[in-house]
Amino acid sequence: MQQVKAVVAMSKDAPVEVVTINVPDPGPGEAVVKVQACGVCHTDLHYRQGGINDEFPFLLGHEAAGVVEAVGEGVTQVAPGDFVVLNWRAVCGECRACERGEPQYCFATHNATQKMTLAEGEHAGTELTPALGIGAFAEKTLVAAGQCTKVDPAARPAAVGLLGCGVMAGLGAAINTGNVTRGRTVAVIGCGGVGMAAIAGSALAGASKVVAVDIDPRKLEQALAMGATHTVNSAEVDAVEGIKAICSDHGAEGADVVIEAVGRPETWKQAFYARDLAGTVVLVGVPTPDMKVPDLPLIDVFGRGGSLKSSWYGDCLPSRDFPMLTDLYLQGRLDLDAFVSEEIGIDDVEAAFDKMHHGDVLRSVVVLEG
Template sequence: MAEVRGVVARAKGEPVEVTTIIVPDPGPGEAVVKVQACGVCHTDLHYREGGINDEFPFLLGHEAAGVVESVGEGVTGLEPGDFVVLNWRAVCGECRACKRGRPWYCFKTHNATQKMTLADGTPLSPALGIGAFAEKTLVHAGQCTKVDPSARAAAVGLLGCGVMAGIGAAINTGNVGRGDSVAVIGCGGVGSGAVAGARLAGAAKIIAVDMDPRKLEWARGFGATDAVNAREVDDVVTAIQDLTDGFGADVVIDAVGRPETWKQAFYARDLAGTVVLVGVPTPEMQLEMPLIDFFSRGGSLKSSWYGDCLPTRDFPLLVDLYQQGRLDLDAFVTEEIALDGVESAFHKMHTGDVLRSVVMF
């Protein structure tokens, strides 16, 4: 058992606080990881605002990299000293998706069985089953993916959520291919990841769409060939069509997750094109459209879960590409902050001043 500092959200909408948390020794199938870096993701803010569930108090943080400190009984392939990126979808290997050879859709993902607690014994709900705004965290061993230990923790830890979601939305879900045209609506961390993924896949034209000129400039840095400021055009759909010979893009990725942006994605794709929804809607959002348009346009309408990634396959590959200079993960790290800077980072996220603030330990 260890006493460490961690960032906790005690109640809906209240500022987070740094406090003492208790991390138990790992049980069967579990691991304790000494966290080196953890990105501040919008999902953490969703937890604080009660947008995920009401199981307060939450131990926030989930985009993390660190070193395994100890492992529990029955853990194989993972040892103390291993440098790992944490993931929130540890596949089970036994559900119907895994047995059909589609483990990236695993319907029975694992988290640690034991609970981390406050000093008074109050159980904590770790964000996405990780809880890495803490000096150490307890996870299921399957949530640890070994990667090149010489990689920069602040950069590769971002593969734990947003950047992987974006890259995977393009490569895994959207199946972007060489010579394709791609449009990405919303160019924050996830959208910029989608731009980077489309570039890795060999897309010939990558159109970034956002209302913030700073985000459009960031997207150009990740490989966007064109930028559309949604505030400055009469119609986003027409703007995308104008950049694709009037046809629309082969793949359009909605990294915002609102009915308005999804409709733009739907109508901005070419006939038989693909729409990928990777932005997360809220439960009350509704969509109403003519059913005939779904039939007459053909193609694929997909939702991307975590970029449909398989951590054991995708994390080491992307880290290798990063180490080779072919994927600029460093560019996602806007600032490095201390543990007590998380609340301030939430404010910067709201104002669009950062792609990612990263807590360093």
């Protein structure tokens, strides 16, 4: 058992606190990871706001990279000293998706069996719920060994740690779910961290046009640096008409692939109508439980053909995708550093939430000392 500092959300909408927690020694199938960097993601804010569930207190943080410190019995895939990116898809190998050779859709991913707990005060001993089964706003965390993906240790932890969630979600929405390939036209609605990653992924895949859509001119300017070829300010121009005008070559009626990275019914409807005939819509923005599919004539769903998809974690397989994307980063072909707006300390998470809410950063990244 070790005691470390960590960021915890004690109750709904309360400011986060830096507290001392207990991290058990790893049991069978588990690993303790010394966290070097962890991105501040919208999902962490959703946990703090009670938007995921009410299993407080939450140990926040999940976009992380670090070094394996210790492993439990039966662990062979990682060893102490390995540099890893943490993931929330530790595939089980036994569910129907895994058995049919599609582990990227695993329905029974693993988390650590033991619980980390609060170490001090009146709530000492209270079990913590780690965000996405990780909980990495902490000097050290306990995870299932399968949540550790080895990557090249030459990589910058603050950059490659973002593959653990948002950047992978966006890249994967384009490359894995949307099947973007060379010559395709792509539109991305919503240019936050996930949308920017979808833009970068589309450019990496060789898309001929990548249209960035947002209401914030700052984000649209940054999207051009990430690989967008065109922008549409949907506060000034109808998003659907703007996309169609840009992608109208050879009689096309929209983009081949439209990626919705906001998670709202109205923007999903824009994506539906902004795609070409037989085109693909990819929903990667995360809606709230109360949101409904917008009212669409069923004849439009039938008559336009194509695919309406959702992308969960970018349909990634961490063991395949994390090392590959890290290598592309080290080769200078994927600029993960561009996603890191600032490096902060463990005491600055609450302020980072505020910056994220106002669109001032792509990612604040907590960097831990030692």
